[in-house]
Amino acid sequence: MTLRVLTAIEPRHEAAVMTRLGAIATIDVVRRCPDLPDLLAAGAAGLADVAVVSAGLRGLDRDSLAQLREADVHVIGLIGDDEAEERRLRQLGVATIVPADSGPEELREAIERLAASTPHTEIGDAEWAALESGLDPAGRPADDDSEAPHDAAKGRVVAVWGPVGSPGRTTLSVNLAGELAATGVSVLLIDADTYGACVAQVLGLLDEAAGMAAAARAAEVGTLDLATLARLAPRVDPGFRVLTGLPSADRWPELRAESMTHLLDLARGLVDVVIVDCAFCLEDDETLSYDTRAPRRNGATLAAIAAADTVLAVGAGDPVGLQRLVRGLPELREHSGADPTVVVNRVRASVAGGSPERRIGEALDRFAGVSVEHFVPEDPVAFDRCLLSARLLLDEAPKSLARARVRALAATLPAVAEPAPSARRRIRPRSATIGRWSTA
Numbered sequence: 001m002t003l004r005v006l007t008a009i010e011p012r013h014e015a016a017v018m019t020r021l022g023a024i025a026t027i028d029v030v031r032r033c034p035d036l037p038d039l040l041a042a043g044a045a046g047l048a049d050v051a052v053v054s055a056g057l058r059g060l061d062r063d064s065l066a067q068l069r070e071a072d073v074h075v076i077g078l079i080g081d082d083e084a085e086e087r088r089l090r091q092l093g094v095a096t097i098v099p100a101d102s103g104p105e106e107l108r109e110a111i112e113r114l115a116a117s118t119p120h121t122e123i124g125d126a127e128w129a130a131l132e133s134g135l136d137p138a139g140r141p142a143d144d145d146s147e148a149p150h151d152a153a154k155g156r157v158v159a160v161w162g163p164v165g166s167p168g169r170t171t172l173s174v175n176l177a178g179e180l181a182a183t184g185v186s187v188l189l190i191d192a193d194t195y196g197a198c199v200a201q202v203l204g205l206l207d208e209a210a211g212m213a214a215a216a217r218a219a220e221v222g223t224l225d226l227a228t229l230a231r232l233a234p235r236v237d238p239g240f241r242v243l244t245g246l247p248s249a250d251r252w253p254e255l256r257a258e259s260m261t262h263l264l265d266l267a268r269g270l271v272d273v274v275i276v277d278c279a280f281c282l283e284d285d286e287t288l289s290y291d292t293r294a295p296r297r298n299g300a301t302l303a304a305i306a307a308a309d310t311v312l313a314v315g316a317g318d319p320v321g322l323q324r325l326v327r328g329l330p331e332l333r334e335h336s337g338a339d340p341t342v343v344v345n346r347v348r349a350s351v352a353g354g355s356p357e358r359r360i361g362e363a364l365d366r367f368a369g370v371s372v373e374h375f376v377p378e379d380p381v382a383f384d385r386c387l388l389s390a391r392l393l394l395d396e397a398p399k400s401l402a403r404a405r406v407r408a409l410a411a412t413l414p415a416v417a418e419p420a421p422s423a424r425r426r427i428r429p430r431s432a433t434i435g436r437w438s439t440a
């Protein structure tokens, strides 16, 4: 069988590689693509089985590789003698890489092996990053000695979702992260809300932090590795890293679903638990749009929900909030690999009647078949104090019922497989450094 091959090769290598490809009887070079748009168009038109692509091809990124993958085109990366080219291709998920000066036999073998393989077998990004970025064997940046060691890529992802109407996604996300960090579990809190990112403000962090925008960009162009992620998501407290959100909501197109998936893969190798503060909206623009490659406003949220080991569905404990929650759950389940855990927040008798937890629990169970195990009471004094000081419940209202409920919820979250006791950091009260990060 003749394999149909597309090429998109930098001028400095093109003539020599084309001559060698021309000498291979079992392949047919169906098109020499002068640039990336041409390559993507040829791939989408179903012209080829394999594309031979230079690492230096202008514009080559995660999104374009995803387009080729969707068109069932296998990609072989072609590199010069610059090691950085290979690293970048690996980080973009290209598993088959050959030097540009490979002979015809070597090229033939690589092309045939790839075309015969299960499509796109790739090594994990975290695994590659750990090998390549000068990290220690536990997968942590070499200078990163205060985080408890754990197997790379074992961290768990928790997506915190809730319907429109500010039911408390961010409040729960930051406080859950704080509770986990205080017990010695290393945490990365990611602000993925493409409508109104505010984790930086809630924690009093400097707005200038490049955070999510820079991480998404790096993921897109293939330069996001574990060391870069660690730099972009600094520790605000021992064991507590934060990747701040997009600086303004109109920059949502920068945050692509593919980048989010890659980011989460990598983050699993950095910390025990990744908490993602998601956007409220679950609409998938893909079904509305003819151009399926167009950026999707909710892509990052949907990717986080799909990747998460645990999905929390947060609803506000009043009639409107509860109805929105119940209506949103089927859609959430469609996108989620895990069965969502329902949390009712802002529970108060003034709107739900006496014994509000019991009443809400019974009503949801009876009328919507939803069982609720977690309730957080309305506590304006405690939460306002937190907002004012840019600190967490465990600092501002450590003995409140709200804090006790958040802590109990945190204890149910799956952390990474328990390491040996000696590897665990001693549990210690959390210091109140977060507030001091404020922009003063």
Ligand SMILES: Nc1ncnc2c1ncn2[C@@H]1O[C@H](COP(=O)(O)OP(=O)(O)OP(=O)(O)O)[C@@H](O)[C@H]1O
Residues within 6 Å of the ligand: 162, 165, 166, 167, 168, 169, 170, 171, 172, 193, 196, 280, 345, 346, 347, 376, 377, 378, 379, 380, 383, 384, 387, 402
């Ligand atoms: N249990 C609670 N008691 C009192 N106030 C609360 C409680 N939970 C959250 N709040 C307050 O409600 C407001 C909204 O909370 P939060 O920002 O966490 O919601 P969200 O779901 O993330 O909303 P958004 O749609 O803006 O992202 C905040 O002022 C927060 O302090």
Ligand SMILES: [Mg+2]
Residues within 6 Å of the ligand: 169, 170, 171, 193, 196, 198, 277
């Ligand atoms: Mg929020």
